[in-house]
Amino acid sequence: MGAEPIRKLERNEPAIVTTVERLVERFGDRCQVGAAIREQHANTTTWLANLPPDAVVFAESAEEVSEVVRLCGDAGVPVIPFGAGTSLEGHVNAMAGGISIDLSRMNRVLAVHAEDLDCVIEPGVTRKQLNEYLRDQGLFFPIDPGADASLGGMAATRASGTNAVRYGTMKDAVLSLKAVMPDGRIIKTGSRAKKSSAGYDLTRLLVGSEGTLGIITELTLRLQGIPEAISAAVCPFETLEGACNAVIATIQSGIPVARIELLDELQVKASNAYSKLDMRETPTLLLEFHGSEAGVKEQAEMFGEIAAEFGGSDFQWARAAEDRNRLWQARHDAYWACVGLRPGSKALATDVCVPISRLAEAITESRRDLDESGLLAPIVGHVGDGNFHVSLLIDMDSADEISRAEQFMARVVERAIAMEGTCTGEHGVGHGKIKYLRKEHGDTVDFMAMIKQAIDPRGIMNPGKILPDDSF
Amino acid sequence: MGAEPIRKLERNEPAIVTTVERLVERFGDRCQVGAAIREQHANTTTWLANLPPDAVVFAESAEEVSEVVRLCGDAGVPVIPFGAGTSLEGHVNAMAGGISIDLSRMNRVLAVHAEDLDCVIEPGVTRKQLNEYLRDQGLFFPIDPGADASLGGMAATRASGTNAVRYGTMKDAVLSLKAVMPDGRIIKTGSRAKKSSAGYDLTRLLVGSEGTLGIITELTLRLQGIPEAISAAVCPFETLEGACNAVIATIQSGIPVARIELLDELQVKASNAYSKLDMRETPTLLLEFHGSEAGVKEQAEMFGEIAAEFGGSDFQWARAAEDRNRLWQARHDAYWACVGLRPGSKALATDVCVPISRLAEAITESRRDLDESGLLAPIVGHVGDGNFHVSLLIDMDSADEISRAEQFMARVVERAIAMEGTCTGEHGVGHGKIKYLRKEHGDTVDFMAMIKQAIDPRGIMNPGKILPDDSF
Numbered sequence: 001m002g003a004e005p006i007r008k009l010e011r012n013e014p015a016i017v018t019t020v021e022r023l024v025e026r027f028g029d030r031c032q033v034g035a036a037i038r039e040q041h042a043n044t045t046t047w048l049a050n051l052p053p054d055a056v057v058f059a060e061s062a063e064e065v066s067e068v069v070r071l072c073g074d075a076g077v078p079v080i081p082f083g084a085g086t087s088l089e090g091h092v093n094a095m096a097g098g099i100s101i102d103l104s105r106m107n108r109v110l111a112v113h114a115e116d117l118d119c120v121i122e123p124g125v126t127r128k129q130l131n132e133y134l135r136d137q138g139l140f141f142p143i144d145p146g147a148d149a150s151l152g153g154m155a156a157t158r159a160s161g162t163n164a165v166r167y168g169t170m171k172d173a174v175l176s177l178k179a180v181m182p183d184g185r186i187i188k189t190g191s192r193a194k195k196s197s198a199g200y201d202l203t204r205l206l207v208g209s210e211g212t213l214g215i216i217t218e219l220t221l222r223l224q225g226i227p228e229a230i231s232a233a234v235c236p237f238e239t240l241e242g243a244c245n246a247v248i249a250t251i252q253s254g255i256p257v258a259r260i261e262l263l264d265e266l267q268v269k270a271s272n273a274y275s276k277l278d279m280r281e282t283p284t285l286l287l288e289f290h291g292s293e294a295g296v297k298e299q300a301e302m303f304g305e306i307a308a309e310f311g312g313s314d315f316q317w318a319r320a321a322e323d324r325n326r327l328w329q330a331r332h333d334a335y336w337a338c339v340g341l342r343p344g345s346k347a348l349a350t351d352v353c354v355p356i357s358r359l360a361e362a363i364t365e366s367r368r369d370l371d372e373s374g375l376l377a378p379i380v381g382h383v384g385d386g387n388f389h390v391s392l393l394i395d396m397d398s399a400d401e402i403s404r405a406e407q408f409m410a411r412v413v414e415r416a417i418a419m420e421g422t423c424t425g426e427h428g429v430g431h432g433k434i435k436y437l438r439k440e441h442g443d444t445v446d447f448m449a450m451i452k453q454a455i456d457p458r459g460i461m462n463p464g465k466i467l468p469d470d471s472f
Numbered sequence: 473m474g475a476e477p478i479r480k481l482e483r484n485e486p487a488i489v490t491t492v493e494r495l496v497e498r499f500g501d502r503c504q505v506g507a508a509i510r511e512q513h514a515n516t517t518t519w520l521a522n523l524p525p526d527a528v529v530f531a532e533s534a535e536e537v538s539e540v541v542r543l544c545g546d547a548g549v550p551v552i553p554f555g556a557g558t559s560l561e562g563h564v565n566a567m568a569g570g571i572s573i574d575l576s577r578m579n580r581v582l583a584v585h586a587e588d589l590d591c592v593i594e595p596g597v598t599r600k601q602l603n604e605y606l607r608d609q610g611l612f613f614p615i616d617p618g619a620d621a622s623l624g625g626m627a628a629t630r631a632s633g634t635n636a637v638r639y640g641t642m643k644d645a646v647l648s649l650k651a652v653m654p655d656g657r658i659i660k661t662g663s664r665a666k667k668s669s670a671g672y673d674l675t676r677l678l679v680g681s682e683g684t685l686g687i688i689t690e691l692t693l694r695l696q697g698i699p700e701a702i703s704a705a706v707c708p709f710e711t712l713e714g715a716c717n718a719v720i721a722t723i724q725s726g727i728p729v730a731r732i733e734l735l736d737e738l739q740v741k742a743s744n745a746y747s748k749l750d751m752r753e754t755p756t757l758l759l760e761f762h763g764s765e766a767g768v769k770e771q772a773e774m775f776g777e778i779a780a781e782f783g784g785s786d787f788q789w790a791r792a793a794e795d796r797n798r799l800w801q802a803r804h805d806a807y808w809a810c811v812g813l814r815p816g817s818k819a820l821a822t823d824v825c826v827p828i829s830r831l832a833e834a835i836t837e838s839r840r841d842l843d844e845s846g847l848l849a850p851i852v853g854h855v856g857d858g859n860f861h862v863s864l865l866i867d868m869d870s871a872d873e874i875s876r877a878e879q880f881m882a883r884v885v886e887r888a889i890a891m892e893g894t895c896t897g898e899h900g901v902g903h904g905k906i907k908y909l910r911k912e913h914g915d916t917v918d919f920m921a922m923i924k925q926a927i928d929p930r931g932i933m934n935p936g937k938i939l940p941d942d943s944f
Contacts, residue, residue, distance in 0.1 A: 113827065113829065114724075115720070115724060115828070115829040116827040116828050116829045117723075117724070117828075118827070157669055158667075158668075158669040158673075159669075160667055164667060168644075169667050171667075171673065171676070172640075172644065181919060185915050185918075187913075187914065187916040187919060188913070188914065188916060189913075189916055190894075191889070191892050191893055191894045191912065192827045192892040192893070193825040193826060193827060193857075193858060193859075193888075193892070193893040193894040193897065194825065194827070194828070194858055194859075195630075195632055195636060195641050195643075195825055195857050195859065195897050195898065196630075196825060196894035196896065196897060197629055197630040197631075197680055197894075197896045197897065197898050197899060197900040197901070198894050198895050198896050198901060198905070198909060198912055198913065199680070199901055199909055199913060199916075199917070199920050199938055199939075200677060200680065200681055200685075200920040200923060200924075200938070201630075201643065201673075201676045201677060201679065201680055202916055202919060202920065204643070204673045204677070205672060205673060205676070205677055205923075207673065208669055208671070208672065208673055209672055213672075224726075225724075225725075225726040227726075248587070252586075252587060252589070252697075253697075254696075254697040254699075292770060294766055294767075294770060295766075295767055295770070298764060298766060298767070351669075353665040353666065353668060354665060355585065355588040355590070355664045355665060355666070356587070356588055356589075356666070357585065357587040357588045385665075385666045385667050386665060386666055387665075387666075387667065416665075417663070420663050420664040420665070421663055421664070421665040422662075422663045422665040422667075422668035422669075422670050423670050424668065424669045424670050425665065425667055425668060425669065426667065426669050427669060428669040429669070429670060429671055433670070436670075437670060437671055440663065440670055441660070441661075441670065441671060442659065442660065443657050443659050444659040444660060444661055444671075444674055446657075447653060447659060447674060448671050448674065450926040450927055451672060451677075451923055451926060451927070452672075453926060454922040454923060454925060455919060455922055455923070466671055466672070467671075
């Protein structure tokens with residue numbers, strides 16, 4: 001009530017102390033203030049410092065989330081939603097202190113409407129949990145960012161991953177949301193209709209808003225039928241450029257690949273060692289085809305012709321579910337495999353996305369740049385979307401290495417933007433990428449800030465994320 | 473400049489007079505004030521009265537649009553963007569007078585990036601114009617609302633139509649927009665990357681905002697490759713319910729139909745007469761399959777089995793392009809065919825969308841309701857999405873008939889919302905559907921209004937559309 005907007009990211013110590021006291025009183029054991037738990041709730045896999053919240057409330061309902069938000073709002077204390085802690089750009093850091101709302105206990109599947117290919121879930125449900133739940137009904141949820149993230153968090157960061165080339169991103173998968181807004185009201189942004197023209201698209205506004213406009217407390221998600229046939233393949237290439245050009249041609253031909261993932265030579269080495277595989281150590285595509293038996297065969301043949309043209313050969317097929325799972329597990333473990341290349345280092349993931357025609361250029365320039373910079377860094381990518389990651393293996397005790405890595409990251413982003421791409425394909429802005437937002441969006445950032453200001457005038461919702469200071 | 477916000481939809485006569493004078497001085501012949509041209513720019517195919525603007529400016533560039541917006545903004549005079557005038561809910565009515573900005577001369581295709589499956593166009597390009605332009609390159613733009621609408625207008629109303637079941641709506645087709653915002657600034661909402669997590673999704677916020685937040689001056693659109701094989705079919709059913717249930721089963725089976733359209737018995741009669749066809753006069757599905765030769769055959773066979781199960785039979789195939797075109801032209805002329813059933817009447821289109829599992833129920837209840845109400849009204853639908861239209865043929869001189877039709881429309885919407893559907897699948901809110909917005913969205917409407925207020929504090933952008941008065 002009259003609290004100053006949180007713009008300077010300064011701690012309001014007395015307000016925080018009082019608020020934590022009130023929350024402990026209200027939630028008892030479900031409000032934790034221990035250092036370890038607070039640090040875990042500011043988990044970050046970037047070089048951004050861990051900035052823990054002052055308390056963690058384990059919410060069990062939208063009404064409880066609303067209660068915490070109202071209480072914090074009245075005092076001008078930040079609230080930071082927390083799902084599974086797998087975000088990569090410091091999204092859950094408490095820049096000005098405040099309360100982490102842990103949503104992991106809100107993990108019920110509320111309804112599966114198999115006949116409408118949708119489901120209604122709480123935000124703490126993880127993607128693996130959902131897919132296990134759905135399997136018996138012949139359905140699956142396709143968005144797969146690798147980590148077993150919570151679906152609320154995936155919506156909040158507009159996540160995507162390996163299947164996005166065929167099935168889209170969280171922007172496409174979310175039909176409707178319930179969210180607690182900064183004034184504590186609980187809203188519902190849409191219906192279960194497959195399409196609607198009824199007013200502003202607040203579903204898509206909340207997807208990707210990283211907890212800065214509202215806290216997602218329920219999701220209605222589109223599901224897919226498990227395809228009749230699934231077939232995966234490993235396809236090694238002579239050169240990185242050849243692999244990229246095969247991807248470009250595949251997408252341009254309209255082959256509806258379900259997954260088309262790149263591992264560069266270094267990543268293949270790392271994954272062979274970590275995941276006990278025996279892939280040829282050369283730039284490699286991992287693919288998956290979904291469809292009818294005939295359709296999958298047709299797609300695979302079409303891809304085979306393209307691959308041969310660009311120096312790809314020696315396919316290995318994985319048709320059995322366990323072989324496929326082993327392959328994709330290896331892909332998902334790419335991060336840990338990287339770290340294994342240089343024990344003691346931290347793997348810092350960049351994330352850019354370019355128009356598909358620029359993919360080969362963007363990746364080969366990054367590779368050349370890395371080699372010149374003397375940085376050890378495998379490249380992986382959801383290349384069917386033009387999206388790739390460079391995993392920089394950094395000795396976090398070396399200021400020089402960190403500085404070289406930061407400069408490299410800036411160059412990757414600048415090249416992507418110059419190619420009409422984006423500074424983040426799927427990881428989000430957090431505070432790690434705020435500095436690039438205006439470069440990419442120009443004055444558009446001011447309109448984002450107007451929306452933030454209008455909906456969250458006290459600035460309590462995950463302050464210090466997405467929006468640069470100069471936009472207010 | 474101190475102008476009062478336009479909330480009460482009252483004309484500010486002196487400001488309008490001065491503004492029109494200044495625009496005539498600045499734009500000469502390209503600022504028209506004649507009654508006929510003004511009325512044409514408030515064209516509406518609903519029963520909503522024609523409320524013409526005070527002048528029409530034919531803009532030729534984003535900079536000119538910006539100039540008009542700044543001038544109007546300073547004076548507190550409304551601006552209403554105009555594309556092709558095919559909207560259905562009074563979107564271009566000048567509720568408080570003001571200036572219509574006609575964008576039809578901004579109709580250049582600026583770039584086609586065939587290798588990235590995208591293009592960059594001005595907002596006045598129509599969908600037919602774009603598809604003619606693209607044909608030689610083996611590409612097409614799938615969103616097809618029937619009318620030859622402008623693509624800027626289609627984005628503004630979040631249009632969809634016959635192909636949406638396979639290719640999505642304008643929400644999915646727009647990669648990025650340029651828009652003139654209420655303060656006259658020109659922003660760009662995204663890049664050409666296929667996906668991005670870089671901040672709030674202003675692309676999706678502007679899509680469907682009906683000119684109330686900004687005026688779209690450039691669109692980057694996703695394109696599709698023209699499929700190797702296309703096959704269309706007409707499939708008559710014994711009953712309306714059978715046809716609907718066949719649609720439900722088709723969608724649930726995951727058959728990737730490109731089009732699946734319902735005409736009820738009355739619409740078939742009307743279309744036979746108007747389009748000189750000889751379809752059996754019974755509830756009928758029109759279908760189109762896209763894919764490889766083998767894929768299309770497979771899809772058609774799968775659909776055939778489903779149709780037979782629900783009383784469908786006697787397929788007629790249209791494989792030649794000219795036969796297909798004739799069929800879809802008839803579908804697109806459904807509106808005119810309706811009017812032909814009752815010369816002198818006006819056809820008023822309702823537009824709701826429900827989860828697919830509720831489709832048969834929603835349509836058969838509407839049919840029963842119509843028959844009980846004694847209203848003459850064919851039903852057509854983009855039924856693969858759960859979206860359908862009732863075309864009420866009304867004698868506009870009969871207050872009683874109008875009143876019965878209005879009551880019917882309200883019931884259709886209420887049933888759709890009760891079935892977890894939406895009050896508009898694709899036509900938008902305009903001012904025709906404002907009264908249903910709160911029923912569908914509850915408090916969410918207040919957050920829409922906060923956004924409107926923040927971005928357009930003077931309320932100059934197409935006032936009186938989308939947002940109910942009680943939301944400010």
